[in-house]
Amino acid sequence: MSSKTIQPHQKELFGHPIGLYVLFFTELWERFSYYGMRALLTLYIATSATAIDPGLGWSNKDAIWLYGWYTMLVYVAAIPGGWLADKFLGQKKTVMLGGFLLCVGHLVLAIPGTTAFFSGLLLIILGVGGLKPNISTMVGGLYKQGDIRRDSGFTIFYIGINIGAFLSSIVVGLVAYKYGWHYGFGLAGIGMLLGQAVFMFGQKYLTHVGNFIGASGSDADKEAMKKPLNKIEKDRVIVLLISFLIVVVFWGAFEQAGGLMNLYTDAKVDRSISIGSWTEIPAAVFQSLNAGYIIIFGTLIGGFWIWWKKQGKESSSLFKMAIGTIIMGLGYVFMMFASKEASAESFGKAAMFWVFLAYLFHTIGELCTSPVSLSFITKLAPVKYASIMMGVYFAATGFGNKLAGSIGEASQLESFSGNMVVSKQAILPFMAKDSIEIKNAEREIVTIHDYPINQDKNFSLKTKVYVENGEVVYKELESEKNLNSLFELSTKEDSNTKELLATLTERKITASNPYHAKLVFEKDKDKAQITENKGDGKDYGVSFVLEEQQSEVEYATFKWLVIFTVAFGLLLLLFLKRLKKLTHGAEDKERVIHDETEGFELADN
Structure with a gap:
């Protein structure tokens, strides 16, 4: 929509538009389904086909290879998803279509068989491509340009994502452990059905966002669609594209969680525990740590950055993303300690607390980077390319996931x-x-x-x-x-x-x-x-494989992840002033805006 359009009175809840909470719960259940399935994916692929609950029986190396391609395609599909929204359907209808494909895809995964497995993955790729970039763009559309609440709104939205991820990693992991892989996949599908229901029943709170502006009767909207980008808009697109490089590096390191770290936890971390009938924590359950930390620390870190900005200190989105990349990279220092401990004796295992510490640093880094990136795009993206730019962001996330898969694959020796x-x-x-x-x-x-x-x-x-x-x-x-x-x-x-x-x-x-x-x-x-x-x-x-040789490769992988991410974050800080000039002050005058009679938009001149 154009920045000039007058919109209906917008209700608020806890200081934010009520539509935020509709999107919050929709994304919560969508991520419940996605992360529940993701927690099982590499473990299912790598489990022997002759096990009591058979998997595909692939090697660890091949499992990480497929994981990398799948997670890349899931996010690269956001580009056609964003294009479909901007050119034909609008964000709201494209989210509805993506949600339907996700429901079908996750439920197909509940059917045993290789054909059903790969068909389900394909439908999920298409569904996430339609839903993910457009629901995030709708969050930004709830706030006026210059509203300081936008970042905290995205943090709240991000907490919803991670409540879903936290619950699914535990519940879906335990269901799969007790009843079988396909029951776990089926439970993930039920989560997506709930998310689709929330979105459908919450439409009355979203009447002003996510509509296809090409179908608008407003002359201002039609003019905005036809007008070429001006100098400020072009500069902002350039800085967004540069920020997407940060996204690739960040997720390339961070997304070892579902691949390398998942398999490492399964094989080389002492998961022994004595709680009731439990003697060992399933490896998939550790995937809940990241989401649990986000639920605990999300609002604290969001509040810290607001306080930091009010002190007059550097708090631009690019600065936060650089700091987040450094902190996340330092989390792998703990995995280096874990690797040393596990390799200290023959067939040794590392203590669980190393994994807890690693995920803690990864989470703090993520909270400084990921929700900020989403908000940054909605501040700078030209309105007629809003969903496409969000799609490019998620495509960058996808390339980061593929990079993560390649790094994880390289860390596994050929047997x-x-x-x-x-x-x-x-x-x-x-x-x-x-x-x-x-x-x-x-x-x-x-x-x-x-x-x-x-x-x-x-x-x-x-x-x-x-x-x-x-x-x-x-x-x-x-x-x-x-x-x-x-x-x-x-x-x-x-x-x-x-x-x-x-x-x-x-x-x-x-x-x-x-x-x-x-x-x-x-x-x-x-x-x-x-x-x-x-x-x-x-x-x-x-x-x-030779245990000592495999340990050397894993240790080297963790070490280079630390070196590269920290060096990249420091390099970004070095060029921070030059990059900020390209934003043309988009973040310089942020404040709380409660004017509920005017429209909501993405980028403005």
Whole structure:
């Protein structure tokens, strides 16, 4: 809408337009569905296809690869979503369409099967593309230009996002843990249905925002659509595009949460706990930490920046984004400590408090950057390109997510792989009976005490690995039994054995200072589906990585995330004055505006 249009009287609640709370609860439930699904995604992809609750059975590296592409496409879809709103439907109708696609997509994920899984992901990508940029733009449209409440309004909106993320990471994670992956996905879909219902029933509080201005009868609106950008508007677009580079860097580092940090927490953090029947916290539940911290600290940090500005100190959006990037990057210092602690002993694990501290710093950095970025766009974006610019912002977020996936993927070593070459009888002495969950004839999960191989389950052997007389030797960690006869590595042009031997030889790994590996024996997923083959002990593959080498790569990843993000934030501060000139004072005269009879707009001259 144009900045000249006169709008109806706007009701307020707790000092903000009541429409903010409609958008708050809509986004709360939309993010409940998205983050609930995201908390399960890499874990589901990487879970063995022969597990009691089967996943896709991909490697950690491939799981992070898919996660990176998916999270990128989810946000890149915001560009066509913003274009559709600005050119044809308006923000409100595009949000409605995106919400419908999300409902369908999340519920399709509840259907078992690979086809349903990828179809659900595609629908979610399209749905988020329609909803995400436009609902955020509508929040900005609730406030007049120069209203200091805009930033705090976005912080409140952001708290809604994270209440949804906090609840879903716990509830969806626990439901998936207890009842199965697809029940978790289904619960996420129910959350989206609630969000769609809130948006539909709250329309009477949103009559003045999100409408397609191309269909307006106002001459001012029609003129605004046709008029080319002036010098001030062009400069503001330039500074917005530069700020999107900050967004890519920030989310490239931050979004290790759903990939690398999720898998690291699952494998190398001591999650033991004794609460009722709980003996271990599911890794997916740790995804709730970020959202929980935002709920706790969101208004505090928003209030701090308002106080800081009133003291006459630097508080521009670009300054906040630079500080946020630095603080977020420093969170990985705690993951460096966690990595050192976990690698201090063979198959060691790090204490949980390192993860708590890392997420705390990530959250403080996020609160200084993400809601501020959303508000910044609505302050500077030309009105006729409002949704498109918000779409570009989310596309930058998507590229940051893809960067995060690439970084996480690079931090996971390719597994050495081969095949078990002995009979079941020959390998039984190397394993013990264990409590195993299986599904009985009634499809109920029951626990039995048996050898894993009798139930076609995965099993693992912790080993020492070293070089002796020019050969790679594998010995069981506790018993010192030689395991070389149990399996052989795959022979390729670049032989696994030659590569492993070269690595161990170069590092001078001998019996006195061995490396370690967990040999994972996994039944071929297709053969495991044949009932008459159950328990035959055949068709087992073997895979492993060298624990010490993997720890080195993870530590280096955390270290370079710290160095790059802090250096980038400092560089941004160095050029802050030049960048602020391009905003032409858009943030210089902010104040509280309660004039409820005038219209609400995005950027103005």
